[in-house]
Amino acid sequence: MPITPPDQALEATARERLAGLATPAGALGRVGELGVRLSAMLGAVPPPELTDVRLVVLAGDHGVAAHGVSAYPAAVTPAMVRSLLAGTAGASALARAHGVRVRVLDIAVDDDLDGVPVEVSAHKVRRGSGAIHLEDALTAEEVRRALEVGRAVAAEEIAGGGQVLISGDLGIGNTTPAAALVAAALGLPAEDVVGRGTGVDDAGLARKTEVVGQALRRAGDRTADPVATLAALSSADLAATTGFVLAAAEAGVPVVLDGLMSVACALTAERIAPGAAAWFVAGHRSTEPAQSLALEKLGLEPLLDLGLRLGEGSGAVAAVPVLRSAVALMRDVALLSDLLPC
Ligand SMILES: O=C(O)c1ccc[n+]([C@@H]2O[C@H](COP(=O)([O-])O)[C@@H](O)[C@H]2O)c1
Numbered sequence: 001m002p003i004t005p006p007d008q009a010l011e012a013t014a015r016e017r018l019a020g021l022a023t024p025a026g027a028l029g030r031v032g033e034l035g036v037r038l039s040a041m042l043g044a045v046p047p048p049e050l051t052d053v054r055l056v057v058l059a060g061d062h063g064v065a066a067h068g069v070s071a072y073p074a075a076v077t078p079a080m081v082r083s084l085l086a087g088t089a090g091a092s093a094l095a096r097a098h099g100v101r102v103r104v105l106d107i108a109v110d111d112d113l114d115g116v117p118v119e120v121s122a123h124k125v126r127r128g129s130g131a132i133h134l135e136d137a138l139t140a141e142e143v144r145r146a147l148e149v150g151r152a153v154a155a156e157e158i159a160g161g162g163q164v165l166i167s168g169d170l171g172i173g174n175t176t177p178a179a180a181l182v183a184a185a186l187g188l189p190a191e192d193v194v195g196r197g198t199g200v201d202d203a204g205l206a207r208k209t210e211v212v213g214q215a216l217r218r219a220g221d222r223t224a225d226p227v228a229t230l231a232a233l234s235s236a237d238l239a240a241t242t243g244f245v246l247a248a249a250e251a252g253v254p255v256v257l258d259g260l261m262s263v264a265c266a267l268t269a270e271r272i273a274p275g276a277a278a279w280f281v282a283g284h285r286s287t288e289p290a291q292s293l294a295l296e297k298l299g300l301e302p303l304l305d306l307g308l309r310l311g312e313g314s315g316a317v318a319a320v321p322v323l324r325s326a327v328a329l330m331r332d333v334a335l336l337s338d339l340l341p342c
């Protein structure tokens, strides 16, 4: 589906309102710019209060995790799914602090998740995804299903009243396929995109760079096509995340992007449907180099830069108060013309 950009006329009206506020010209800096963008995206000047912001964490495991690319074992993935469900993960704490709803979905966790509510795995595509340096992450049919799952979940959240969506990720090893997606999209070598993820040492970083390089060579010229790239180099959870952000952009609903996984999928969505990035707000800058490279390509400047590298949607959730600040300024500040005698 083609992307309809945010309303240009509303953006112009919002820009006029910002210029007329009882502040020195430009004094609201990028918060003012965000207020203008949110007005256009949310369809009103001033924009409505953000009372319904929704985080969906799409979890999955990755074949590369068995090849020395992470500082942690794959057993962490199901453990953190349970923690998110219990409300004890980092993103849970931030979401509670900032009034953000959290939904956790098992898209490709390599575990039965016994005892976890069945709806958490209702959209499961498969257990784990292929080790991308040795085999394709997904079949073409699995890519199609994962994209569809992500789209369906976004549609559910929008139908339920979500004004702003956030995609969160969870899965040991996922910074390896995400870095590969960015390298493929930007035509960069492995050395430029690979970071330390959960904190691998120098030997781990070298292994990870080799894995990404091998994966890119294996994918060959399929990287010219974004959907073929998802089959070769991503995972079911990353393909679902791509479908999630794509469907939000198609529906004209803003998405606050998080760290590397969220931004790699946003970049893939922009490759599939040019113009999607107009609906994305960069929540924060991750420490992963590929995230910054992808944000630059998307033309997005992150709101926060706090050295976060947690994932789970945490950086995007931390940025929600900045979005609410932008909305409050657009709504509640007087016009200078109303304060000055004529
Ligand atoms: O959001 C990020 O940019 C980010 C950067 C580093 C690590 N993470 C999280 O850590 C896990 C992946 O790290 P790794 O080293 O196992 O590839 C995964 O669960 C992510 O949510 C997330």
Ligand SMILES: Cc1cc2nc[nH]c2cc1C
Pocket (backbone or CB within 6 Å): 072, 076, 080, 169, 170, 171, 198, 310, 311, 312
């Ligand atoms: C403990 C832990 C929590 C996480 N949350 C997202 N990725 C993670 C990775 C680890 C290792």
